[in-house]
Amino acid sequence: MMEAAAVWGGLNSGVVLSLIAVLWTVVWQNLQRLQLHTYVGRHMNRHVRRLAALVDPYHSVTITEYDGGRMKRSEAFEEVKAYLSASCARDVRNVRAEAAKDTDKLVLSMVDSEEVFDVAAEGVTVCWLADSTPPPRTDGGYWGRRAQENRRFYRLFFLDRHRDLVINTYLPRVRKQGRAVMVKNRQRKLFTNISNENWSYDEGLTRSAWSHVVFEHPKTFDTLAMEPSKKKEIMEDLNMFKNGKESYARVGKAWKRGYLLYGPPGTGKSAMIAAMANYLDYDIYDIELTSVNSNTDLRKLFIQTTSKSIIVIEDIDCSLDLTGARKKKEVAADEDNKDGARPDKPDKKDPSSKVTLSGLLNFIDGLWSACGGERLIVFTTNHVEKLDPALIRRGRMDKHIEMSYCGFEAFKFLANMYLQIDSHELFPAVQALLSQVEMTPADVAENLTPKSTDDNADSSLRALVSELEKKAEDKPNGAKNGQEEGEAEHDS
Numbered sequence: 001m002m003e004a005a006a007v008w009g010g011l012n013s014g015v016v017l018s019l020i021a022v023l024w025t026v027v028w029q030n031l032q033r034l035q036l037h038t039y040v041g042r043h044m045n046r047h048v049r050r051l052a053a054l055v056d057p058y059h060s061v062t063i064t065e066y067d068g069g070r071m072k073r074s075e076a077f078e079e080v081k082a083y084l085s086a087s088c089a090r091d092v093r094n095v096r097a098e099a100a101k102d103t104d105k106l107v108l109s110m111v112d113s114e115e116v117f118d119v120a121a122e123g124v125t126v127c128w129l130a131d132s133t134p135p136p137r138t139d140g141g142y143w144g145r146r147a148q149e150n151r152r153f154y155r156l157f158f159l160d161r162h163r164d165l166v167i168n169t170y171l172p173r174v175r176k177q178g179r180a181v182m183v184k185n186r187q188r189k190l191f192t193n194i195s196n197e198n199w200s201y202d203e204g205l206t207r208s209a210w211s212h213v214v215f216e217h218p219k220t221f222d223t224l225a226m227e228p229s230k231k232k233e234i235m236e237d238l239n240m241f242k243n244g245k246e247s248y249a250r251v252g253k254a255w256k257r258g259y260l261l262y263g264p265p266g267t268g269k270s271a272m273i274a275a276m277a278n279y280l281d282y283d284i285y286d287i288e289l290t291s292v293n294s295n296t297d298l299r300k301l302f303i304q305t306t307s308k309s310i311i312v313i314e315d316i317d318c319s320l321d322l323t324g325a326r327k328k329k330e331v332a333a334d335e336d337n338k339d340g341a342r343p344d345k346p347d348k349k350d351p352s353s354k355v356t357l358s359g360l361l362n363f364i365d366g367l368w369s370a371c372g373g374e375r376l377i378v379f380t381t382n383h384v385e386k387l388d389p390a391l392i393r394r395g396r397m398d399k400h401i402e403m404s405y406c407g408f409e410a411f412k413f414l415a416n417m418y419l420q421i422d423s424h425e426l427f428p429a430v431q432a433l434l435s436q437v438e439m440t441p442a443d444v445a446e447n448l449t450p451k452s453t454d455d456n457a458d459s460s461l462r463a464l465v466s467e468l469e470k471k472a473e474d475k476p477n478g479a480k481n482g483q484e485e486g487e488a489e490h491d492s
């Protein structure tokens with residue numbers, strides 16, 4: 001009887017303390033809502049939590065700003081920060097406002113020592129604390145100065161009995177929703193590599209070889225003149241890629257895809273890349289190969305790219321001597337075998353050979369095998385026939401897309417876009433002329449652009465026809481160099 005009374009008494013005190021904790025939680029939330037919580041309140045909050053822990057132990061999970069000693073910003077930290085800023089920021093009295101990159105908006109987050117409650121599930125309240133630890137002692141220098149900044153962290157408190165729910169359901173949800181907030185707030189960027197002297201630092205401690213601007217190119221597939229079926233095929237290919245995480249994993253392939261865009265100047269290769277980036281919602285990394293000092297630097301550039309990006313090397317034939325250079329050097333090496341010369345050894349006298357073909361191949365193969373996924377690599381060239389076959393073989397450049405002179409389908413698209421017409425008496429003449437002469441979509445678009453307020457569809461079309469006729473006269477044979485209409489495209 002006595003024992004039963006003791007247990008009952010213990011239970012009773014447990015229930016009372018739990019009730020105090022719950023009551024305090026409610027009071028605290030209301031104080032916050034009324035903006036009456038104070039420094040003292042925060043301390044009481046902690047004491048109540050300690051008191052409650054006597055009967056119902058709580059646990060905590062700490063999410064730090066940096067991953068271990070790798071000096072890399074923790075993704076989980078960013079996700080929690082984004083989640084809290086979106087879901088709970090209204091309940092926080094003191095917030096830190098940071099300038100969002102490249103916009104006028106501010107990103108709000110909790111200042112140190114701020115706490116906020118969140119509902120993990122019905123009847124399950126958890127508490128987030130924002131805080132920081134003093135920096136480790138260092139001996140100056142840039143890294144030292146950066147390291148002197150406090151290391152921030154978020155700590156999540158929850159009761160022992162909610163452990164499974166918090167770890168298995170709530171935290172994954174927080175990360176997922178945080179990621180969604182980050183995607184929503186994310187502005188796409190166009191990165192470019194700059195010379196090493198100007199290497200910049202990103203907001204973490206990571207040294208960056210890239211500088212960036214906000215990517216705001218207006219070109220989309222809706223405004224890209226192309227034979228409709230070809231355009232559809234490319235868009236479906238991109239869809240398959242974007243949604244192909246599982247299928248790539250199933251067949252054991254890295255989640256990467258290579259595109260080679262080739263064709264004469266002004267046929268829309270760069271426009272196509274912008275349309276792809278807008279369609280996929282990816283960043284663009286535009287590599288200027290001639291600014292890369294060595295194969296090692298090329299590798300560093302690659303390592304600092306992120307997923308959901310298009311890595312672009314424009315005019316690949318001009319950036320590197322890839323026009324059978326490997327073969328020439330192989331011959332030279334055979335002749336000069338005594339020196340043990342390597343076929344792809346860079347020629348120090350030739351500044352264009354700072355990055356070699358083999359360096360570039362390693363770069364692409366690295367892309368294919370190393371780090372995370374979801375990267376497209378796009379090469380453009382005006383002279384596909386000059387490229388080393390090794391560079392464009394299947395597995396490196398998976399899809400070859402020919403961007404060609406303007407065909408009738410592309411013209412109709414442009415006429416609709418620029419003049420808002422689907423047919424006109426001059427269309428047959430334009431069709432006949434386009435089958436005879438080569439004119440790029442860029443030139444057709446320029447001719448269709450009204451030059452004065454007096455211009456209309458009729459005058460613009462006449463201007464185009466007369467331009468095409470002039471070209472036909474300049475080209476006595478009239479043939480189109482065996483070029484078929486529109487844009488051809490094939491998988492290699």
Ligand SMILES: Nc1ncnc2c1ncn2[C@@H]1O[C@H](COP(=O)(O)OP(=O)(O)OP(=O)(O)O)[C@@H](O)[C@H]1O
Pocket residue numbers: 219223224225226263264265266267268269270271272381382403410441442443445
């Ligand atoms: N198919 C197209 N549809 C719509 N606009 C086009 C098309 N092709 C070219 N243009 C327009 O013409 C201009 C030049 O095109 P772009 O820079 O994409 O050519 P390019 O193929 O990259 O040329 P280069 O080989 O010289 O780099 C751009 O303003 C682009 O918007």
Ligand SMILES: [Mg+2]
Pocket residue numbers: 269270271314380
């Ligand atoms: Mg271009």
